[in-house]
Amino acid sequence: MKKTTLLNVALSRTIAGMGHGDILVIGDAGLPVPPGVELIDLALTAGVPDFASVLRAVLSELQVERHVLAEEMQKVVPPALVEIERLKGKLGKREWLSHEDFKVLSRSARAIVRTGECQPYSNIALISGVTF
Template sequence: MKKTPVLNIALSRLIASLGHGDVVVIGDAGLPVPPGVELIDLALTHGVPEFLTTLEVVLCEMQVERHALAEEILDRKPPALAALERLNLAGALGERSLLSHADFKQLSRSARAIVRTGECQPYSNIALVAGVTF
């Protein structure tokens, strides 16, 4: 059995296969998944798993160079926003870019995969761009 936090086979495989610049989106339960983009569906029920827990586990294994958020998250202020700000200040998320929600959904078309959580707070979505460890 693995010693690292990610036990989900599909999610572990995805992270292990990432190359520099690849995009992974972690989304709430309502984020649409464009045709042709792999969906790793972790959602069990409303709020399970939550967005923040999923993000924190992914960050244990994924090297992140930069990230993107929909600018609407700053207006709606979902519960995860405070933690996102802390992670950003700690350097765990790399450089931040803000996009309109429409542009965020357009960016998700180029993602290697979308990880669907059970989160039901609108705009609880993040696009992570893979970095390198060397």
């Protein structure tokens, strides 16, 4: 059995297979998943698991070079943004896109992780870095 924080098989496998520049999206319960993009559905009920818990678990295994957020997040300021600010030292450079452009970017993701988060715009695209 694994000794690290992240126990979900599909998510752990996806992270292990990611290369430099690959994208992993963590999304709220309403973020659409484009055809052809793998869905790792962790949602159980509204709010479970929350965005912050999933982000922390992913960051325990994924080296992140930069991240992308929807500009609309700045107006709504969901709890997800508070957690992102708290973890910004592990997230690399920040980029902002409109929510529509964020959804276009998600078409290039290796996978989209659906959380139970129900606060609007609680989404992040993590672009993987290297550990060397």
